[in-house]
Amino acid sequence: MIIFKLFIFILLYLNKELTKAIVVNTLAYISSESDPYSFLVDKFNEYSEANNLDVTIKLTLVSKNNFTSSDEDYPSTVEALLKKKLFTYDLYFYDNAYSAKYGEYLINLYDYLSPEHIEMYHSDILSNSCIYNDKLVGLPVFMYYSVFYSNKKLLNIYNKRIPKLWDELIETSKYILRKEKEKGSNIIGYNGLFTDDENGSNSIYEFINSFRKSVNDEFPEFTSSTANEALQKLKEIKNYISSDDQFKASKENVVKNLNNKNYLFLKFWKIPDDGSIEIRYYLSPLLGNKSGISSSMVYGKYLGVSKLISKEKKQAAVEVLKYFTSKDVQKQLLRKFNHFYSAIPRLYNDKRFCSHHEVNCYLLKSIQPVVMPIINDYDNFERKLRKSTYDYLYGNTKSEVALENINNYLNGVNEIEKDNSESPTNSTTTFDNTKTSMESTPSTNTASPNKSKSSDSTIVSDDSLNTSGAYLSCQNNIYKFLLGFLLFFVYLIFMSIM
Numbered sequence: 001m002i003i004f005k006l007f008i009f010i011l012l013y014l015n016k017e018l019t020k021a022i023v024v025n026t027l028a029y030i031s032s033e034s035d036p037y038s039f040l041v042d043k044f045n046e047y048s049e050a051n052n053l054d055v056t057i058k059l060t061l062v063s064k065n066n067f068t069s070s071d072e073d074y075p076s077t078v079e080a081l082l083k084k085k086l087f088t089y090d091l092y093f094y095d096n097a098y099s100a101k102y103g104e105y106l107i108n109l110y111d112y113l114s115p116e117h118i119e120m121y122h123s124d125i126l127s128n129s130c131i132y133n134d135k136l137v138g139l140p141v142f143m144y145y146s147v148f149y150s151n152k153k154l155l156n157i158y159n160k161r162i163p164k165l166w167d168e169l170i171e172t173s174k175y176i177l178r179k180e181k182e183k184g185s186n187i188i189g190y191n192g193l194f195t196d197d198e199n200g201s202n203s204i205y206e207f208i209n210s211f212r213k214s215v216n217d218e219f220p221e222f223t224s225s226t227a228n229e230a231l232q233k234l235k236e237i238k239n240y241i242s243s244d245d246q247f248k249a250s251k252e253n254v255v256k257n258l259n260n261k262n263y264l265f266l267k268f269w270k271i272p273d274d275g276s277i278e279i280r281y282y283l284s285p286l287l288g289n290k291s292g293i294s295s296s297m298v299y300g301k302y303l304g305v306s307k308l309i310s311k312e313k314k315q316a317a318v319e320v321l322k323y324f325t326s327k328d329v330q331k332q333l334l335r336k337f338n339h340f341y342s343a344i345p346r347l348y349n350d351k352r353f354c355s356h357h358e359v360n361c362y363l364l365k366s367i368q369p370v371v372m373p374i375i376n377d378y379d380n381f382e383r384k385l386r387k388s389t390y391d392y393l394y395g396n397t398k399s400e401v402a403l404e405n406i407n408n409y410l411n412g413v414n415e416i417e418k419d420n421s422e423s424p425t426n427s428t429t430t431f432d433n434t435k436t437s438m439e440s441t442p443s444t445n446t447a448s449p450n451k452s453k454s455s456d457s458t459i460v461s462d463d464s465l466n467t468s469g470a471y472l473s474c475q476n477n478i479y480k481f482l483l484g485f486l487l488f489f490v491y492l493i494f495m496s497i498m
Helices: 002-019 036-050 071-083 096-105 123-129 152-157 166-182 198-209 225-241 244-248 251-259 276-280 311-324 327-336 345-349 361-366 378-394 399-419 465-497
Strands: 022-029 055-062 091-095 139-151 188-191 263-269 281-284 296-305
Touching: 022 071, 022 311, 036 055, 036 139, 036 311, 036 327, 055 311, 071 091, 071 096, 091 096, 091 311, 096 296, 096 378, 139 152, 139 198, 152 166, 152 276, 152 281, 166 188, 166 225, 166 263, 188 225, 188 244, 188 251, 198 225, 198 296, 198 378, 225 378, 225 399, 244 378, 251 263, 276 281, 281 361, 296 311, 327 345, 345 361, 378 399
Parallel strands: 022 055, 022 091, 188 263
Antiparallel strands: 091 296, 139 263, 139 281, 139 296
16 A cells, blocks of 8 residues: 555656746736736747647736836836845846846846847837847836827818928928917927936937938937937027927826817827827827937837846746747737737838728838937936036026037946946835736847857747747656656556555
């Protein structure tokens, strides 16, 4: 009887160890009602089960409802988890602004993804937001983008076209505002989302970028005449067709006026739309200083793999990342969430995909994306950018002085980082009632994929998702074969004893 019980115990143990799925623990933060994370997790878990991968995502979804600190503390909390070398999570969703903050703790994806997979992505977005110390530390899974809103009714009344240049914006706005004032209307000429938060910093950076001389030029130097011309034009727009109060309006106030049709022109993020917004406003790429030049800020959630986890976990986590950033899944995301931007440009040339009414490929293809730079001290940089610019827009500071202050700060960032290199404050932040998704029913400094590969890396081919998926499936079949062999071996021993 004892031998029989031992036999049963061995069978159960082997079955548990050799057939259990690899669980990829994933951390994400959500600040809106839209939840692409659970959508992605459900899709992958279905895909994994159908392809016998034996990989399951366990998602910890942090929100305002279950996060005990403020929104601003989340990036520091993630950094603390990585710095303390805790093995809590395998995959991290993070804002692209913090690629430098997390970069040293994430694996180099050049060692794990094929060149074909990496080269699908917009080279400028890769080089300016995904590369840290020559390493590819993450890929964008989904992004938000800014667009130019034009009041359909007013443009049609006065037979005016959508402006494409900043000077056209001023000219058209002056005319319509004058006509509307004669009727007693207090329509708002323009709001560019120059709020006193990160949105304002994004808008400033984006506006300066719209003054570059050609499409392929890099972001202008802050001390250049181009940047100076941009700031002066921005103040001209504020003074002629807007006001200090309108430029300073909060994001909530902007949304209210957008819904109330109080704007003639507006720069804002592309927002989820059931059709009511596009009935009232034309959506187009942002304007530029010369024909053919535009600039739309894009930002979003990137995915990185912790370098602290085991080789087996890395392999499984990379499989998840590769699935999320595949063309097929990116298409599904854009159809499900019509305010997203994918950093895979070729999607917008796919006629079959673009035939879906949920996707505005013409608009997505037309924008010229720009991302905020990878700065070690990003939070302080964007505040300095905003303060110096606003000192010029609303005060007596000269534009040259404001830009010089920004440039001086940038030049001193590395030294500031050295001076402030003390260990992070112990975090007492906790995640309460975390949401778990278990098995359920995505420049000139082109990011080159030709990097050296580390000896313990697994290179995942990108001919299709089936290639790497088949590898995991084959590996699982080997495990099951070994299980059968061991069970048979134990059975022979048992029979010989009996």
